[in-house]
Amino acid sequence: MDIYENAEIKLENLLACRKEVLEVEVNKEFANLTAFIKKHKLNQNGGIITTVHNINDENDKKILDIEIMIPVDIKNSLYKNKNISQLEKSFNTGDYKFIKTFQLENGIYATHKGNPELLNTAYDILHQYISENNLQVVTPIYNIYRNKITPNQSIDDLIIDLFIGVQSI
Numbered sequence: 523m524d525i526y527e528n529a530e531i532k533l534e535n536l537l538a539c540r541k542e543v544l545e546v547e548v549n550k551e552f553a554n555l556t557a558f559i560k561k562h563k564l565n566q567n568g569g570i571i572t573t574v575h576n577i578n579d580e581n582d583k584k585i586l587d588i589e590i591m592i593p594v595d596i597k598n599s600l601y602k603n604k605n606i607s608q609l610e611k612s613f614n615t616g617d618y619k620f621i622k623t624f625q626l627e628n629g630i631y632a633t634h635k636g637n638p639e640l641l642n643t644a645y646d647i648l649h650q651y652i653s654e655n656n657l658q659v660v661t662p663i664y665n666i667y668r669n670k671i672t673p674n675q676s677i678d679d680l681i682i683d684l685f686i687g688v689q690s691i
């Protein structure tokens with residue numbers, strides 16, 4: 523796995539959800555956010571971004587502080603003539619919020635190809651690189667899903683970009 527320095531992410535017009543959920547309920551949150559996007563007649567405009575801010579074990583169950591962000595096409599939607607505050611008012615309800623710009627700088631970046639159950643190995647490689655290069659982690663790892671798996675494809679065809687913000691020690 524190749525690792526690149528000085529990486530940057532800049533994405534616009536995202537609908538996001540951040541909440542604590544049981545590990546077994548993560549897919550339900552994806553479905554809920556996707557349904558929210560469809561309900562508002564929006565189209566996804568890029569890969570889904572996820573990160574886990576924290577993990578707690580409670581009564582032998584993992585509770586994840588997870589964030590899911592999905593870029594949406596505002597320009598070709600019913601909301602194309604709304605300004606940012608109107609968009610925020612339309613979408614900042616309950617668990618969801620509108621993010622105009624999501625940007626991270628000074629990161630390292632790598633691409634994981636294959637089953638997402640093997641992501642922990644990729645994370646270990648990133649953390650080893652950080653340690654060996656005297657870097658300090660300043661953000662969680664953001665997973666950016668570059669493709670969707672169709673029923674005819676294998677989960678091993680999944681491509682996920684991994685980004686983590688760092689600084690020199």
